[in-house]
Amino acid sequence: MLEILGLEKRFGDTWALRDLSFEVREGEVFGFVGSNGAGKTTTMRIAMGVLAPDRGEVRWAGAPLGFAARQRFGYMPEERGLYPTMRLGEQLQYLARLHGLRQEDARRSAELWLERLGLLERAGDEVQVLSHGNQQRAQLAAALVFSPAALILDEPFAGLDPVAVDVMSGVLREQAQQGVPVLFSSHQLELVERLCDRVGIIRGGQMVAVGTVAELAKDGGERLWVDVGSDESAWAFGIPGVSVLRQEGTRTLLALDGGSDDQAVLRAAIRQGPVREFRRDVPPLSELFRNAVSEEVAR
Amino acid sequence: MSRLGTIWLVAGRELKERMRSRATRVVTLLMPVLVFLLIAIPALVHAPASATTLGLVGRPAQALRADIQAAAKATGVEMRLRNVASTSSAKRQLGQGRIDVALALRGSSAVVTVPGSVGYFETQTLAPRIQAILQATVNVWHEQRVLLGAGVPIPVLRSALTPVPLSVKTLKPPPKDMVARDVAALAAAFLLYMTLALYGNAVVAGVAQEKTSRMAEVLVAAVRATDLLIGKVLGIGLFAFGQMLLTVAAAFVANAVFQNTAIPGTVWTLLPSILLWFLLGYVLYAFAYAVGGALVGRQEDVQTIAAPFMVPLIAGFMLTYLAIAEPTNAAVRILSFLPPLAPILMPARLALGPVAPWQVALAVLLTLLAIWGEVRLAARVYALALVHSGPRLTWRAALRLHRG
Structure with missing residues (x-):
């Protein structure tokens, strides 16, 4: 398990991270979301030893993360990092060897990942002549070529076409199934919601929410969609602990405070007319994220 | 690793x-x-000049062979000597490049002949060092003729005309x-x-x-x-x-x-x-x-x-x-x-x-x-x-x- 514990980092007078803690479990895909400048990249750079924290620590398998353990981590930086004039195949072999693979194993592994990511025919090309999408795939191959113990990927899906997104999603899920903890950041919230086991929302260098999307939604209180065939929501007024969030045609979205009785809502709805819809609402991650960001803006 | x-x-x-x-x-x-x-x-551009071939035209000039060789050796100039029978033969050989300079003695005068223009780009005139050697040798030949004519005994003549070696001493010799x-x-x-x-x-x-x-x-x-x-x-x-x-x-x-x-x-x-x-x-x-x-x-x-x-x-x-x-x-x-x-x-x-x-x-x-x-x-x-x-x-x- 990868643990981020109480990280703090300042750049001059600006706090980049404040007491940031979360963990990524074995076999888990963890989505790391936040606005630009929220601290995602700084967190990942600290985890990879690129930056040193002012306080806090990163732990791996219960022990402080050192160079030897970090050498087995696969990493995709935010701004892609490969030698532009080096041939792709040779570059992957070189990276595999730097991470400890023998020459022959490095060659086999490079070939395997190039084939898996559809780049085998480009093995002899310099990285700089590859398209953006192929460079992205190459970067993923570079992170995977030595069979990493953990994956830390900063915006791996940025700029990918839908097919490439599917390929990369498949690879990440596959790695997680093999027990590899996968931490990645993204602004593509639908993708994060679909792909991740758990999500962490970071705001102003602090983690404001961590859990499955369902757990995050529950933290915001229970919500119900009710359709009583009326385009007015006055019927819901006065139900204790219930507030109307919005009206869409004949459907009303209600927010229930913790402890309020959904059966009381159902009875009130029946009194209004025939109930065509009565279901629990799970807000999408994008909405949860916007709520978190709007709190930041409000501040 | x-x-x-x-x-x-x-x-x-x-x-x-x-x-x-x-x-x-x-x-x-x-x-x-x-x-x-x-x-x-x-x-290649400054290739050292090859030895000068001097044609000695006629017996009087050929009699100076030993003196010319000695003067050339003393001044460090590489010179080959070739006997040439006549002036016309000398001119032909100069034209063919077989000799570079021809020396002929006529009466009390000495005549040196060089090819001058050789092709469009190259000229071949008398090099100053060769001229100095020939001049010195001809001077000695002339003095010998005059003094012998005046009845100076040969041993005296030889002694008088033998060059005095010049000894050069350098106080701080620079490295070679x-x-x-x-x-x-x-x-x-x-x-x-x-x-x-x-x-x-x-x-x-x-x-x-x-x-x-x-x-x-x-x-x-x-x-x-x-x-x-x-x-x-x-x-x-x-x-x-x-x-x-x-x-x-x-x-x-x-x-x-x-x-x-x-x-x-x-x-x-x-x-x-x-x-x-x-x-x-x-x-x-x-x-x-x-x-x-x-x-x-x-x-x-x-x-x-x-x-x-x-x-x-x-x-x-x-x-x-x-x-x-x-x-x-x-x-x-x-x-x-x-x-x-x-x-x-x-x-x-x-x-x-x-x-x-x-x-x-x-x-x-x-x-x-x-x-x-x-x-x-x-x-x-x-x-x-x-x-x-x-x-x-x-x-x-x-x-x-x-x-x-």
Whole structure:
């Protein structure tokens, strides 16, 4: 398990991270979301030893993360990092060897990942002549070529076409199934919601929410969609602990405070007319994220 | 993988990538070819003149053979003598190029004939040294004729006309190979200045590419920054050393083939000294250049960051002229111990003449100490600056990073 514990980092007078803690479990895909400048990249750079924290620590398998353990981590930086004039195949072999693979194993592994990511025919090309999408795939191959113990990927899906997104999603899920903890950041919230086991929302260098999307939604209180065939929501007024969030045609979205009785809502709805819809609402991650960001803006 | 293995792997990549570049391959081949031509062309243009063939026309002129040979030998002029039966035969042979000059004695006068124009571009007139030899010999022939006519006895005549040897004494004889030594010193200084600047820039560019392409960020998780730094400096150094050996070998081959300069004995002892000082100078400068490369924010910053390193390199090269003009100059002697200047000045001094072994040892020791201190500081600053994002770091800011 990868643990981020109480990280703090300042750049001059600006706090980049404040007491940031979360963990990524074995076999888990963890989505790391936040606005630009929220601290995602700084967190990942600290985890990879690129930056040193002012306080806090990163732990791996219960022990402080050192160079030897970090050498087995696969990493995709935010701004892609490969030698532009080096041939792709040779570059992957070189990276595999730097991470400890023998020459022959490095060659086999490079070939395997190039084939898996559809780049085998480009093995002899310099990285700089590859398209953006192929460079992205190459970067993923570079992170995977030595069979990493953990994956830390900063915006791996940025700029990918839908097919490439599917390929990369498949690879990440596959790695997680093999027990590899996968931490990645993204602004593509639908993708994060679909792909991740758990999500962490970071705001102003602090983690404001961590859990499955369902757990995050529950933290915001229970919500119900009710359709009583009326385009007015006055019927819901006065139900204790219930507030109307919005009206869409004949459907009303209600927010229930913790402890309020959904059966009381159902009875009130029946009194209004025939109930065509009565279901629990799970807000999408994008909405949860916007709520978190709007709190930041409000501040 | 062991740290040594990692360093070797990084160095191997540098070496391989450099050799893969077509531009580098061309330069690697061009440099020895250029040096070869630089030596060969002057040798061909200023090829030593071949021996002058003098035609002695008729018996009177042929009687002077021994005197002309003696005068030529005394003045160090190579001259072949050929008997020619008649003036017409002499003219024919001059036209055919079989003889270069013809000498005929008629009565009390002497006639020298030369071809004049030979083809469109070439002229063949009487060389001053040949003219002086012939004039001296004809003068003696004339005096002999006059004095014999006046009845001077032959033994007296011989005694009077025998030249008195001129003994020349030099109070401070310069070394026989002084010019060659000056040339060797200048060549050594130029070679070291050029290679240190060239490969130093290669180090800056290499590190800057690693930083600006964000490759450094991927590498620091796999490789300790110190190992990365050493591997890079080693790889580029091995390549540089190979290129330099090729160039020096080309110079020696050209010199052996064209023999235009007598290689002074000091050059053979100078060669290992050049290689040693290249090695020390390269390590000294390469680590500083590497830190410079880690400070850049964009690839365009490379020239700006590399510029300050040129100051001591140019200073070292310019001071070599002073060393040549005044080999005993105290300032040059003292400056040749200082690490930034020693890699250029000390081999230049060694080329100019013997340098006390303790002075060489002191310069080596000081340079090694400087390298030791520099590597310790460079490794730390390099590690921090390499992954520092944003605009170009100043040296002061980089040192602040180091102090934390």
